[in-house]
Structure formats: structure tokens, C-alpha cells
Amino acid sequence: MRDTWIRIGKxxxxxxxxxxxxxxxxxxxxxxxxxxxxxANVGQTALGSMSAEQIEKLETYxxxxxxxxxxxxxxxxxxxxxxMGTSLLYRQPVSQVIAVRLANSLPLLLFAWALSGLLGVMLxxxxxxxxxxxxxxxxxxYSLLISDTPAFWVAMLLxxxxxxxxxxxxxxxxxxxxxxxxxxxxxERISHFVLPALTLSLTGTANITLHTREKMIEVMxxxxxxFARAGGERGFRLFWRHGLRNILLPAxxxxxxxxxxxxGGSVLVEQVFSYPGLGQAAVQAGLGSDxxxxxxxxxxCAALAAAGNLTADILYGLVDPRxxxxxxxx
Amino acid sequence: MTxxxxxxxxxxxxxxxxxxxxxxxxxxxxxxxxxxxxAKNIAPCLAHPFGxxxxxxxxxxxTLRGLALSIGLGIVSAAVSAGIALILGIAxxxxxxxxxxVISFLIDLVLGIPHILLLILVTVALGRGFFGVAxxxxxxxxxxxxxxxxxxxxxxxxxxxxxxxEKLGKSKWHLIRRHVIPHVLPQFxxxxxxxxxxxVLHESSVTFLGFGLPSNQPAVGNILAESMRYLLxxxxxxxxxxxxxxxxxxxxxxxxxxxxxxxxxxGSVHD
Numbered sequence: 182m183r184d185t186w187i188r189i190g191k192x193x194x195x196x197x198x199x200x201x202x203x204x205x206x207x208x209x210x211x212x213x214x215x216x217x218x219x220x221a222n223v224g225q226t227a228l229g230s231m232s233a234e235q236i237e238k239l240e241t242y243x244x245x246x247x248x249x250x251x252x253x254x255x256x257x258x259x260x261x262x263x264x265m266g267t268s269l270l271y272r273q274p275v276s277q278v279i280a281v282r283l284a285n286s287l288p289l290l291l292f293a294w295a296l297s298g299l300l301g302v303m304l305x306x307x308x309x310x311x312x313x314x315x316x317x318x319x320x321x322x323y324s325l326l327i328s329d330t331p332a333f334w335v336a337m338l339l340x341x342x343x344x345x346x347x348x349x350x351x352x353x354x355x356x357x358x359x360x361x362x363x364x365x366x367x368x369e370r371i372s373h374f375v376l377p378a379l380t381l382s383l384t385g386t387a388n389i390t391l392h393t394r395e396k397m398i399e400v401m402x403x404x405x406x407x408f409a410r411a412g413g414e415r416g417f418r419l420f421w422r423h424g425l426r427n428i429l430l431p432a433x434x435x436x437x438x439x440x441x442x443x444x445g446g447s448v449l450v451e452q453v454f455s456y457p458g459l460g461q462a463a464v465q466a467g468l469g470s471d472x473x474x475x476x477x478x479x480x481x482c483a484a485l486a487a488a489g490n491l492t493a494d495i496l497y498g499l500v501d502p503r504x505x506x507x508x509x510x511x
Numbered sequence: 512m513t514x515x516x517x518x519x520x521x522x523x524x525x526x527x528x529x530x531x532x533x534x535x536x537x538x539x540x541x542x543x544x545x546x547x548x549x550a551k552n553i554a555p556c557l558a559h560p561f562g563x564x565x566x567x568x569x570x571x572x573x574t575l576r577g578l579a580l581s582i583g584l585g586i587v588s589a590a591v592s593a594g595i596a597l598i599l600g601i602a603x604x605x606x607x608x609x610x611x612x613v614i615s616f617l618i619d620l621v622l623g624i625p626h627i628l629l630l631i632l633v634t635v636a637l638g639r640g641f642f643g644v645a646x647x648x649x650x651x652x653x654x655x656x657x658x659x660x661x662x663x664x665x666x667x668x669x670x671x672x673x674x675x676x677e678k679l680g681k682s683k684w685h686l687i688r689r690h691v692i693p694h695v696l697p698q699f700x701x702x703x704x705x706x707x708x709x710x711v712l713h714e715s716s717v718t719f720l721g722f723g724l725p726s727n728q729p730a731v732g733n734i735l736a737e738s739m740r741y742l743l744x745x746x747x748x749x750x751x752x753x754x755x756x757x758x759x760x761x762x763x764x765x766x767x768x769x770x771x772x773x774x775x776x777x778g779s780v781h782d
Binding site for chain 2: 199203207211213214215325326330331332333334338341345441442444445448449463467470479483487490
């Protein structure tokens, strides 16, 4: 047991180190960008009409003439204290913008994560057990097709079919336009939620389906499966008693590690549906050169993705009795 | 027909199609941006198989042109990315534990940030446009292939012929050049081809978001982003055909990679 705790501790330290380096990388990239912080903050005309002394004063005030290392340290310590700076686009503290956006995005991500995981395991198990039959071909073909299709285009297709032609769901945003926030009903929120969530779930299933299918085929070829089948077990009972546990572990690990990909997909999907989430904020911040917001979104998304990977790593060690009992170190 | 013959036919067919798209894109370079206001918003018909847009530009020409742009950009950046993967993969396996740890950490770092976000950051840092996207894709797509090559080379180092060569006092560079690279070359080539579909998809995604190729270029991402404004007007063909063709192209790249893998694997002769 002590070994397990040491292993988990090491993983956590690595997680923190990774986030630290991510913040350095993001900061370095931002420093490379041609965006001049002074000009972005006070505007070109205002900056042009200022005297050299005024500009110098401003530079000292904002610390833009300090060394990059000092700037980084100042930024990261403030960031950790919760002061993420002020968004240029929204003229609000970044932490507030992020809080609102995160509240919109999290349900979307969680729903899509759970649904794609559930669907993926089910489809993958069915395909693996019926290897070579028509339903295997269908599921495999669907998964390969989806993994070749850009997520934003799937979103656009769903938008055309269900939003424009059939008119079942609204075509964008998270709430109806022109309605006070307090008057938005839950049903309206859900109807705005369905299409983006569905798109993300559909695009998320492909990977886990294909992997679960591979694993299921492996399980079906095993001696214990052969024995169980020789004993007359078949169908759902066979799957429930011998298949599920063996495919579940890799599936959970894979799904936990897929959070990064899911966030990447949500950036595109939120953009198509104008869904005011974290991903859309990243796009707006990038296009509008709103560096404080872009950096904060990047760090938070990276933290979410890295936390997913960390969970996958820890789960892998804890759940599987073969690894838990020591020996196999990855 | 054996599996190898089928793979070969599939490979040649897919390559032929991709080549045709590329040549079509070069041929239609001027038609793709030519406006004709007497023929705007036409639904798909014989003269314009994919219809025309609100400026009367032929969508078939634009789609081919856009795909050719995407394929070109994808090939260049995927090749650079694969080169990085080859160097880092071999370095991690050959140059000792410290280098290995650093490279593994780099892999985790790049995989830790969602691809799209990292691409946005890189394109913001380097300025948008061809150069920014190409560098962004090259910088974000190497980790998976690096892992494969690293694992392969680590295994290879234990093989007798490498051990013997080492005992004979051959230099590391000699070992890498004469023994390691020829051995991992087939896997490397297959891995490179399998990078293309990812590169093409990410290029179009990031262009769609507005960070990629400039909006006057008929890239597929731009075509689809523009079509967003006309979806409500019922001009579905602006979005459907370019998207279908983009999916076909990425699917074909994938198929080329898979068939190449089967053909370069000597064990598959017996299938």
C-alpha cells in the first residue's frame, strides 16, 4: 500500500510540474506574439499622442519594461492568488469571465464525456462480440467515418438538419435572445444545450468504440471465454459475467485521458453554435488579442486535461488488481 | 485476390484520387476566386455540380482549390512534424536516461494542452497565415509518432546485431545511420502518412476558427466558415459538399496509411 501512495505522490508532483511548464510555455508564446501590450491596452491613437515620458511612466506602471522572467513571476503569483488580470474584450476581471464561461461549458463537457463513454463501451462491446458480422461492420465503419470527419462540420450538419430544416432546436446561443436571464426556463436552456452536447458526444464516441472493440476481440479470444462458451454461456450473460470487467478498465482509462480531446472539440462546437463557453472565449480572445483571457483559458483547459490524465494514471494503478499488487510499474 | 493485392489496389486508387484533387486544385486556382454576379446562389446543377456562392464563385472549383491547399499544407507540416518525431524518438532511445526523461516530459507537455488551443496560441504568437499554421501543426503533431519510434528503437537496441556492432566499437552515429534508421524507416513512413489526416483536419479546423489561412484564400476552413452565414438562407450546398470532400480526403489519407502499413509488414504475406 505504501508503494501505491508513493506512486500517486510522484504522479501528482509530475502533474504540478507539467502545469508549471505549461504556464511557462504559454507565457513564452505570448511574449513572442506581435501584440504590443501598451498599444493593446491604451489604443494606438492614444499611444501616438503621448510624449516619451508619459509612455515611460505607463511602461513602469504596467511593468512592461521589466525583464520577461520578472513579468512571468508577477503574472503567475497573481494568477495563483486568483487575480488573473483584466480582460481587454470584456473589461471585466478575467476570473469573472472564466467563472461564467466555465459554468456554461462544464455541463456540456460532463454530459458529452459521460454519454460518449457509455455509448462507446456499448458499441465497442457489441462490435467486438459480433466480430465480422454486419453490426460489427456498421459500428466500425461509423467510428472510422466519424474520426475522419471534422467536428465542426458534424456540428454544422446537425445545425442544418435539426436547426434549420426540421426546426426542432434553436440554432445557437445558450439562452433565447431578448429574454431576461431570470425568465429563462429550464426547458429553454435544455433545448439550447441538446445540439452542442449531441455533437460532442457523437464525435467523442469514435475513439473509445474502436479501442473497446479491439479489447473485446482480445477478450473473446481468451481461454476463459472459450471455457465459458463451452459451458453454454452466451449473449448478454456471457458479456456481463466475463466480458464487462475486462473491457471496463481500459475504457475508463482511455475516457479519462480523452478530456483534452473533448475540450479541443468543444472549442469548435461552441464556435459553431455560438455557445458562450470556455472554448468560444478562447477563440474570441485569440482573435481579439485579449492576452490575459487567452492565457487563463489555456491554463485552465490544460489543467482540466492534465487532471484527466492524472486520474487515468491513478485509476489504472488502483482498479486493476494485477497492477495494485505491485510489480508492473509503468 | 490476396490481401496484399487488395491493399496495393486500394493504395494506388487512393493516391490517384488525392493526386487528381491536387492537380484539380492547381488547375482551378483562378476559377476558384473568379466572381460572376449573374450566376450567384445557384443550387447544384450540371454546369455547377456543387452550386455557386453569393458572389457567383463556382463551389466545385473552390472546394478542389481548398482541398489542394489543405493537402499541400498538411504534407509540408506533417513531414516536418515526422522529422522532429524521428530525431526525438531516436535521441530518447539512444542518448541515455536524462535525454529520455526530458523528451518524455516534452511529449506530456504538448499532449497536455488540447491541440486546438495550442494551435491557437502558436498562431497568435507567430501571426496568422500559412507560416503560423504550418509551424503550429508541425509543433503539435510529433508526440504520438515519437513514442512509437522511441519504443521501437529501445527494443531494437537489445537485438544481437546492434549489440555486436556496439562491441565492435562502432560509434553511436554509425549505429543510428547504418542499423537503426533503416530498421525503423517503414514504420516511420507509415506513421508520417498517418499524420496527414490529422494535419489536414487540424488545419481546416484552425482556419475555420479564423486563425489559419487568410480569409481571401479559398481554404476549406474558410469556405465552411463563410457558409455559416448562409445556412439560415437554406444554401446547404455551401457547407455540405466541401465538408463531404474534406472527409473523403482525410479518409483516403488514412486508407493510404493503413494499406502502406499492411504492405510494409512482411508478416502479412500469408494473409
